[in-house]
Amino acid sequence: YNGQSGNTLVARAIGKIRVKDVKSLPVVVREATTVYDAIVTLFTEDVGTLIIVDNEGGLIGVVSRKDLLKIAIGGNDAQKIPISMVMTRMPNIVTVTPEDTIYQAAKRLIVHEIDTLPVVRTFALPNGHERQEVVGRITKTTITKLLVELGEGHN
Ligand code: ADP
Numbered sequence: 001y002n003g004q005s006g007n008t009l010v011a012r013a014i015g016k017i018r019v020k021d022v023k024s025l026p027v028v029v030r031e032a033t034t035v036y037d038a039i040v041t042l043f044t045e046d047v048g049t050l051i052i053v054d055n056e057g058g059l060i061g062v063v064s065r066k067d068l069l070k071i072a073i074g075g076n077d078a079q080k081i082p083i084s085m086v087m088t089r090m091p092n093i094v095t096v097t098p099e100d101t102i103y104q105a106a107k108r109l110i111v112h113e114i115d116t117l118p119v120v121r122t123f124a125l126p127n128g129h130e131r132q133e134v135v136g137r138i139t140k141t142t143i144t145k146l147l148v149e150l151g152e153g154h155n
Helices: 003-016 035-045 065-072 102-111 140-151
Strands: 049-053 059-064 116-124 130-139
Touching: 003 102, 003 140, 035 049, 035 065, 049 116, 049 130, 059 065, 059 116, 059 130, 102 116, 102 130, 102 140, 130 140
Parallel strands: none
Antiparallel strands: 049 059, 116 130
8 A cells, every 4th residue: 555646546446346347146035034034044145134125126125134133132033023024124225226336335335334235227117116126236245355356466
């Protein structure tokens, strides 16, 4: 790291790389999924956040590790509670599009203090409404992996 010129190089790199170039597959579940099954999915899919979609793949919500921990330690029956009761819902979900830069994605993760961003494409429905189709995810790990790749050969 060498001050101004190093900074400019990093700024250029992350302002040029797009979400679509580095996004990973979204790990999604339906809103009828129980808290129990959601927790099992965190382990089997090795992720910290699940994205909740409707039957057409449209974004409905997000559920994090702590959302699930909160409900699990509250003396509730995890097998009976649907994640729709504990998830964060649209329109309060922070997202990115495939064309956004990785700088914009990283900035959003920091500003909103979250670990995962669903990558969405907007579709206009015939009735004038819009649907956000989930096409990927960006996580703090995505950003860290990219940093390692950019650093490869220079360290
Ligand atoms: P954890 O809660 O396990 O620390 P996060 O920091 O990612 O994980 O989540 C913090 C809170 O923000 C949770 O209540 C979660 O539902 C919510 N959240 C997670 N990702 C998003 C997002 N992309 N947009 C809006 N809210 C989110």
